[in-house]
Amino acid sequence: MMDTILTLAETVRAEKGGGLLHRFSFGHVGNSTQAYETEWLYIFIVWVNIISFIVVMGPMFWFVFKYHRSKQATNYQQSASHNTPLELAWSIIPLLVLVPIFFWGFEGYLSKLASPSDAEEIQIKASMWNWEATYRNGAQPHPRDYVKIMESDLEVPLIVVPQDRPVRLIMHSSDVLHSFFVPDFRTKMDVTPNRYTSMWFEAREVTLRGDEGTWYRRLPNGKRDFVGHKVFCAEYCGNQHSEMAAGLVVLTREEYAQKLEEWLNPYSEGMSPREIGEIAYKKRACNTCHSIDGQRNTGPTWKNWYGYEHAYADGQKRMVDENHLRENILYSQKTLVAGYPSSMPVYAGVLKDIEVNGLIEYIKSLSDRGPYKDAPQ
Amino acid sequence: MATIDIGKAGALHGGHEHHGSYLEGKGGIWSTIWDWMTTVDHKKIGMMYLVAILVMFFFGGMAAIMVRLELWEPTRAVAGGFEGNILGHMFGEGANLGKSNEFYNRVMTIHGIIMVFLVIVPSVPASLGNFLLPLMLGAKDVAFPRLNLASWYVYLFGSLFAILSLLSYGVDTGWTFYTPYSTTTDEGHVRVVWMVTAAFILGFSSIFTGLNFVVTVHKLRAPGMGWFDMPLFVWGIYGAAIIQVLATPVIGITLLLLLFERFFHIGIFDPRLGGDPVLFQHFFWFYSHPVVYVMILPGMAIINELIGAGSRKKIFGYRAVAFSTLAIAGISFIVWGHHLFTSQGEVASVVFSALTFLVAIPSAVKVFNWIATLYKGSIILTTWMLYALSFLFLFSIGGLTGLFLGSLAVDLHLHDTYFIVAHFHYVMMGGTIIAFIGGIHYWWPKMTGRMYNELAGQIGCALVFIGFNATFFPQFFMGSRGMPRRYASYVTEYQFWHQFSTIGSWILAAGLFLHLFNFIASLVNGRKAPANPWGALTLEWTHASSPPIEHNFEHEPVVTHGPYDYDTVLPAQTKPGDYVLPRPAAGGAAHH
Numbered sequence: 001m002m003d004t005i006l007t008l009a010e011t012v013r014a015e016k017g018g019g020l021l022h023r024f025s026f027g028h029v030g031n032s033t034q035a036y037e038t039e040w041l042y043i044f045i046v047w048v049n050i051i052s053f054i055v056v057m058g059p060m061f062w063f064v065f066k067y068h069r070s071k072q073a074t075n076y077q078q079s080a081s082h083n084t085p086l087e088l089a090w091s092i093i094p095l096l097v098l099v100p101i102f103f104w105g106f107e108g109y110l111s112k113l114a115s116p117s118d119a120e121e122i123q124i125k126a127s128m129w130n131w132e133a134t135y136r137n138g139a140q141p142h143p144r145d146y147v148k149i150m151e152s153d154l155e156v157p158l159i160v161v162p163q164d165r166p167v168r169l170i171m172h173s174s175d176v177l178h179s180f181f182v183p184d185f186r187t188k189m190d191v192t193p194n195r196y197t198s199m200w201f202e203a204r205e206v207t208l209r210g211d212e213g214t215w216y217r218r219l220p221n222g223k224r225d226f227v228g229h230k231v232f233c234a235e236y237c238g239n240q241h242s243e244m245a246a247g248l249v250v251l252t253r254e255e256y257a258q259k260l261e262e263w264l265n266p267y268s269e270g271m272s273p274r275e276i277g278e279i280a281y282k283k284r285a286c287n288t289c290h291s292i293d294g295q296r297n298t299g300p301t302w303k304n305w306y307g308y309e310h311a312y313a314d315g316q317k318r319m320v321d322e323n324h325l326r327e328n329i330l331y332s333q334k335t336l337v338a339g340y341p342s343s344m345p346v347y348a349g350v351l352k353d354i355e356v357n358g359l360i361e362y363i364k365s366l367s368d369r370g371p372y373k374d375a376p377q
Numbered sequence: 378m379a380t381i382d383i384g385k386a387g388a389l390h391g392g393h394e395h396h397g398s399y400l401e402g403k404g405g406i407w408s409t410i411w412d413w414m415t416t417v418d419h420k421k422i423g424m425m426y427l428v429a430i431l432v433m434f435f436f437g438g439m440a441a442i443m444v445r446l447e448l449w450e451p452t453r454a455v456a457g458g459f460e461g462n463i464l465g466h467m468f469g470e471g472a473n474l475g476k477s478n479e480f481y482n483r484v485m486t487i488h489g490i491i492m493v494f495l496v497i498v499p500s501v502p503a504s505l506g507n508f509l510l511p512l513m514l515g516a517k518d519v520a521f522p523r524l525n526l527a528s529w530y531v532y533l534f535g536s537l538f539a540i541l542s543l544l545s546y547g548v549d550t551g552w553t554f555y556t557p558y559s560t561t562t563d564e565g566h567v568r569v570v571w572m573v574t575a576a577f578i579l580g581f582s583s584i585f586t587g588l589n590f591v592v593t594v595h596k597l598r599a600p601g602m603g604w605f606d607m608p609l610f611v612w613g614i615y616g617a618a619i620i621q622v623l624a625t626p627v628i629g630i631t632l633l634l635l636l637f638e639r640f641f642h643i644g645i646f647d648p649r650l651g652g653d654p655v656l657f658q659h660f661f662w663f664y665s666h667p668v669v670y671v672m673i674l675p676g677m678a679i680i681n682e683l684i685g686a687g688s689r690k691k692i693f694g695y696r697a698v699a700f701s702t703l704a705i706a707g708i709s710f711i712v713w714g715h716h717l718f719t720s721q722g723e724v725a726s727v728v729f730s731a732l733t734f735l736v737a738i739p740s741a742v743k744v745f746n747w748i749a750t751l752y753k754g755s756i757i758l759t760t761w762m763l764y765a766l767s768f769l770f771l772f773s774i775g776g777l778t779g780l781f782l783g784s785l786a787v788d789l790h791l792h793d794t795y796f797i798v799a800h801f802h803y804v805m806m807g808g809t810i811i812a813f814i815g816g817i818h819y820w821w822p823k824m825t826g827r828m829y830n831e832l833a834g835q836i837g838c839a840l841v842f843i844g845f846n847a848t849f850f851p852q853f854f855m856g857s858r859g860m861p862r863r864y865a866s867y868v869t870e871y872q873f874w875h876q877f878s879t880i881g882s883w884i885l886a887a888g889l890f891l892h893l894f895n896f897i898a899s900l901v902n903g904r905k906a907p908a909n910p911w912g913a914l915t916l917e918w919t920h921a922s923s924p925p926i927e928h929n930f931e932h933e934p935v936v937t938h939g940p941y942d943y944d945t946v947l948p949a950q951t952k953p954g955d956y957v958l959p960r961p962a963a964g965g966a967a968h969h
Contacts, residue, residue, distance in 0.1 A: 025857045027870075034786075042787050042857065049777040056744060056773050063751035064766065067688070068758070079753040081691035081941075090745045091738060098734040101784050106727050108786025113722045151451045151869050176558040177654060179719060179793060183859020186790040190720050192655060193557065194648035197721055223869055230868060234719075234793040234861045236551050238558060239478050242864035298477055333564070341479060342564060 021046060031229065031250065032185040032201040037108050039186065045101060052094075112187050115200030119168035122161070126171065126178035126191040128237055128345055129244035130285030133159045139263035143282035147215050147247040149226040155282055157246045158215070159231065161203055162256040168200040175345060179235035182248060188234050203250040215249060239298045239343050240288050267354060274372075277362025280355040289344070292366055299344060300337050302362075307369030311338040325360045398826060398924045417522035420925060422529050423508030424824065427817075429532065430500050434810075437491035442886060443484045445848075445879040452866050481865035482549040489552030490572065494579050495536060497809055498668060501675030502621075503532070503586055505816050506614045508824060510590060512917035512925065513608050515599025515934040520592040528585035535578035542571035551863060553665075556646035556657040560638045570636060577632045580625045583671075587621030590614055599916070601936035608915045608940040609685075609698055613678020616702040617671045620709060624671075628664035631657065655720050662713035670709040672805055674702060676772075676812035677743055680765050683815055684747050686913040687762030688754030689943040694746045701739035708736040718785060719792045726785060733783040740776055744769060759911070760834030764815025767842050771807025775800060778853065796856025799849045807845060814841070814892065821899070822906030823917055826924040829899040833891060840888030847881025912948050915940045919948055 022029075022043055030039055125132040134140055146155035161167045171180055173193040180199065181188035189199040210217035210227040219225050226247055233244035251259060266283060267276050281287055289299035300310070306325065309317045313336040318324060327334055329351070332344035351359075364370035399420045402409040413421055507525065511518050519525050542548060545568045550559040554573060563569050594615045598607065635657070637643050644650030646657045685692050692698060714729030747769060756762070778800045781787050791797060821829055851874040860871045867875070909918040917925070920934040938946045 025854065027858050038786050038790050041784060042781065042790075045780050045784065045787065048780065052777055053773055056748060057770060060748050060751060060766065060769055063748070063754070064756050064758070067751065067754050067756050069755045079690075082694050082696075086749075087694050087697055087742070087746075091742055094741050095738055098737065098780070101780055102731055102734050105730060105784030105786045105788070109718075109726065109730075109789065110724075112786060112789055149868060150866065152866070176561070177555060181793070181859070181861060183790070188719055188789055188792060189722060192648070192721070194653055194655075195721070199722075225869075230859070232859070232861045236555070236558070236863040238549065238562060239482060241482070242478060242861075242866045296477070298479075343562070 019043070030184050030186045031204055032182075032187075033204060034108070034112055034201060035184070035186040037111070041101075041104050041108060044104075048097060048101065052097075112199070115168040115198065116166045119166035119200055120162060121168050121170060122159075124169050124171040124180060124191070125174060126180070126233070126244075127174040127285075128176065128343065129233070129240040129288045131157055131159070131180070131231065131233075131244065131246040133157065133246075135260050135263075137260055137264060139260045140266065140283070142263045142266050143279045145259075145263075146282055147226055147228070148224065149230050149245055149247050150243070151223070152243075154243055155287060156243075158228075159246050159248045160251050160256055160259050161248065162253050163203055163206045163250050165253070166200055166202045168198055170196050170198050172196050174350075176237050177235045178233045178237050178244065181232045181234035182229055183232070184229040190235055205250065206252055207249040215247065239341060243288050267358075273354070273358045273361040274365050276354055276358030277360070277365075278358075280351070280358050281362055284347070284351065284355065284359075286359070299340055302366050304367050304369070306364045306367040308367070312336060313338045313342075322360055322364075325363055326356060329356060329359060397926065398922070399927045400826065400924050415526075417518070417526050418927060419507050419511050419519050419522065419525060420824075420929075422525050423504050423506070425529055426499065426507060426532070427504035427824075429529075429536070430496055430504055433491055433495040433536070434500075437488055437496055438886065438889065440484050440488035440491065442882055444481065444488055445882040447481045447484070447865065448867070448875045449879050451869050451872055451875075478865035479549065482863070483547040485863060486549055486551050487543060487547055490539065490548075490576070492805075493552050494576050495539065497672045497805055498579075498583060499532065499586070500672075500809065500813050501679060501816065502590065502614055502617055502671075503528070503582075505679065505813070505820060506590065506675060507586070509820065509917055510593055510611060510614060511597065512921055512929055513611055513915050513940075514593065514597055515602065515916050515920070515930065515936065516593065516597035517928050517930075519589045520596055521589050524585050524589055528582045528589070531578060531585065532582040535575045535582060538571045538575035538578060542568045542575065545571070548572045553661060554632070554635060554657075555661075556635065556638065556652075556654045557648060559635060560647055570639065573632050573635055577629055577636075580629045580632075583621050584625045587618040587625070590618035591622060594618075599934050599936050605696065605699065606936060606939055609681035609692055609695065609702075610678040610915075612699045612702050613674045613676075613681065616706040617674040617678075620667045620671050620674075620706050624664045624667040624710070627660065628668075631660040631664065634660075655717070658717055658720060659713070662716040663710075666713040666716065667706075667709040669801075669804070670705055672809045674705065676768070676809035677702070679812040679816035679819075680747060680768050682913070682915065683761050683765035683812075683819055684750050685941045685943070686819070686911050687759065687765060688751050688756045689912075690750050690752075690754040691939070691941040691944060692746065693749035693752075694742075695941070698743055698746050701742045704739040705736060708732060708739070712736055715783060715788075718788045730783055730785050734780075737776065737779065737783070744773060744776070758835075759818075760829075760831060760838050761815045761819035763835060763838045763842075764811055764818065767838065768808060768811045768815065770842075771803055771811060771845065775803030775807050778803065790859075791856055793862055794856035795852040795860045795862055798862050799852035799856060802849045802852075807849070811841070811845075814838075817896075819911070820917075821896070822910050823921070823923050823925070825900060825903075826906050827899045827903030828906050828910065829895050829903060833895040833898075837888045837891035837895060840884055840891060842888075844881050844883070844885030844888055848878050848885055849881070851875075851877045851881075909948055914938065914942060914946055914948055 022039065025042065025046065026039060030036065121136060123134040125134070132140065141157040141159060143155070145158045147158045148155055169180065171189065171191040172195070173191045175193060177193070178191040179188050180191055182201070185201045185203075187199060187201060189197050191197060207228045209215065210225075215227055216224045217227055228247045228249035231246040231248050233241055237244060266279055281292075289297050291297050291301045292303055294301050294303040306320050309319050311317050318335070330346070330348040332346060333342060336342050365372040367373070399418055403412040413425065416422065507519070545566075548563065548569050550562060550569060559569060594607070594611060634645055638646050638652070642650060644652045646652045646654050648654060681692055681698065712729060712732045714726060715733045718726050718730075778796070781791055782797060782800060818829065818834055821827070855871050855874040858871070860867060860874075906923040908922050910923075911918070916934050916936070920930050
């Protein structure tokens with residue numbers, strides 16, 4: 001019995017991810033050292049499934065065909081209604097099949113949990129609805145490198161990781177539960193607000209750039225496809241749960257080091273408040289809920305927000321000026337806009353002063369009643 | 378030579394005084410309604426439950442259709458279309474939903490809450506169980522008839538809170554109410570509180586029913602009926618009832634703590650106050666995992682009766698099936714941790730993984746026993762038998778795909794993806810609901826006294842089977858390719874699978890509606906049902922008329938043969954030729 005199972009396992013292992021079943025199940029080979037272990041165990045269980053299913057369903061269909069009442073004479077055959085050796089056999093054999101599945105699963109789990117001590121550490125802060133990565137030198141993904149991984153034009157953070165080096169993510173959440181899921185690495189871990197969780201992976205191959213050196217390529221149907229790895233939030237976290245995504249690309253060690261230097265200071269000397277605001281708009285994930293083109297989203301659009309009167313949930317109408325914006329940004333629950341959910345987090349203590357000033361300036365620039373109305377866009 | 382068991386037929390239409398069926402009206406329309414509302418007759422309560430559950434199933438199903446429609450496009454598809462009408466008002470506070478996920482998140486939650494708390498948990502025990510348990514045991518009623526009626530009103534009362542919450546814009550927590558989202562979302566609104574209260578109250582209805590059934594099985598079996606003479610349906614309902622009584626209080630306490638957290642900020646789950654949100658998950662699944670077996674055991678219970686009657690065979694390994702029921706009920710209490718494999722990455726997961734594989738064995742044993750029952754049987758493919766075979770097919774897929782999820786390393790990839798969505802739909806719907814629909818067909822003549830149209834039933838079953846697989850099989854591939862669950866919008870590469878699935882949901886709905894029309898047509902002008910149209914051997918068929926009289930039996934039945942002694946007993950038929958039954962083999966001893 002065990003021999004048969006091990007032989008089957010070896011056959012599956014030898015498939016090396018190129019098989020039809022593999023391509024059908026995963027689309028392509030996963031890009032981490034652990035992905036391979038998971039994939040072959042998955043394919044192994046697929047075979048256990050297929051064989052068991054045939055073993056169970058084959059007789060069922062055969063019996064239904066063979067012993068259909070139309071084929072019976074008035075008298076029908078009798079058969080035993082119980083058979084101890086048979087019953088013992090079909091209790092014990094499945095148990096034997098399950099033992100290796102359990103054991104290999106357990107082995108793979110431990111190897112996914114225990115990271116090597118020389119891993120590159122990246123801190124991940126999850127919040128509704130943003131993934132914020134902080135590297136060891138303090139750098140954070142810069143909004144100018146953000147990517148679009150969905151059909152909408154929502155730009156999400158780009159996380160870079162080095163090739164051929166274990167990467168350990170130390171994760172925490174500032175509000176509710178989230179889960180950091182990289183399908184191409186075949187692993188995920190929940191992110192909780194009360195303690196750190198961690199996961200690690202080692203990417204095998206550098207992400208190849210797409211068309212014209214960008215991170216996209218055009219699909220035959222004309223749609224844009226992100227060439228890196230997608231990061232999803234896998235634990236339901238409210239309204240924009242499905243938009244809480246990020247892109248992840250694997251760089252060579254040199255490129256990686258260079259990127260971290262580049263990203264060190266998002267707000268550089270000599271930037272105007274409006275420019276700072278434009279960067280903060282994406283960096284603080286304001287763009288997840290607020291559009292700048294007039295479209296409705298989870299929150300109101302910023303286009304023509306400043307300088308106009310808007311209805312608030314308390315029934316009052318208010319003219320939006322700088323002080324209003326400041327209060328709405330920092331203490332979102334104090335005055336709520338009518339017709340929108342009260343799901344905006346409190347940003348007091350999170351945003352830096354230059355960011356608040358910058359955001360206000362940016363919102364003003366999006367209004368045709370603001371000081372920027374005559375400036376070329 | 379075989380003896381035909383005519384003796385029992387006397388009990389059905391013998392020369393006794395006339396007793397009216399339980400469905401007969403009591404004078405005028407108002408007094409009939411009053412009679413139903415105040416009845417303590419288990420049959421009427423079972424029927425009222427059946428109607429309520431089917432109504433809820435309709436609403437939960439509509440929510441599912443909307444979920445699938447919304448997922449037709451990678452970005453939000455249909456929500457904008459509800460602007461201005463009642464749905465738009467309910468789910469969008471009258472606003473344009475075109476660019477918001479609120480519609481999807483709330484409908485997804487509604488689907489989950491209705492289907493779990495209002496449909497699947499009570500489905501088989503409260504409706505068919507209520508109707509059949511006393512009949513199968515040869516009793517006049519359940520042990521506590523008034524408690525039984527109370528459980529129905531508690532169910533209604535609980536549903537009322539759920540409906541109130543829905544009408545005031547619903548909740549977006551998912552049916553699992555995970556903290557801290559559920560304690561912080563919609564601050565300043567009571568709808569989450571109402572929904573949690575609904576689940577809390579419904580728990581009592583569940584406990585009442587469970588307690589009633591446990592006592593009934595222990596105390597009210599007919600003379601001559603030992604534990605191993607009971608139909609396996611009763612064993613299944615009994616196993617589920619034990620879990621209901623033991624596990625439901627835990628969810629009651631947990632939901633109460635959730636409410637305390639929301640109102641008084643006691644700091645047990647809220648991390649800002651030093652609480653632990655993962656503790657909620659432990660509490661929640663300590664109930665909700667055993668409850669998975671409250672859902673599936675009654676489904677399996679039905680399958681025993683259908684397979685036995687449909688193949689005219691003794692259920693193979695009766696005792697193994699009965700004991701596996703108890704084994705499942707027992708082990709179900711110690712596997713909850715497999716819902717938390719990705720929560721913190723604890724080594725304790727290893728124990729839960731091992732136990733999870735262990736619970737697969739008794740379930741597999743049942744399936745093997747049913748297949749073996751078919752061997753050398755005399756199989757008839759009526760609608761309900763087709764449903765029983767569908768159950769074996771779908772439940773096998775549901776059970777086998779559980780192996781991926783029990784295996785720790787693979788679960789880290791598949792957890793919270795569409796793979797799990799597909800898996801539990803194959804178990805919950807492909808298992809329980811399919812068995813439930815099969816059971817309704819099987820006992821329809823007994824419950825209503827009317828036959829349904831067989832051809833329409835079979836076509837409906839085929840549509841449901843095809844539609845179900847078309848809806849949920851693609852979701853396995855979506856999941857293994859990384860599509861997370863509870864997503865209102867998604868990346869383009871999954872669109873093909875989503876659309877496949879959505880089309881499947883329409884076929885599934887068409888099948889279910891066909892069944893509905895078939896049942897309505899049967900009530901309006903269906904052929905009158907004989908007492909035992911399928912030639913089954915359990916007491917509700919052999920000793921009670923269709924529909925049964927108010928006190929179930931003319932005389933207290935005395936059990937003289939086992940529930941599946943098809944090899945020795947040929948049951949009485951009110952109209953020979955209704956179904957051609959094969960005779961028991963020569964030498965078989967019929968009673969009398």
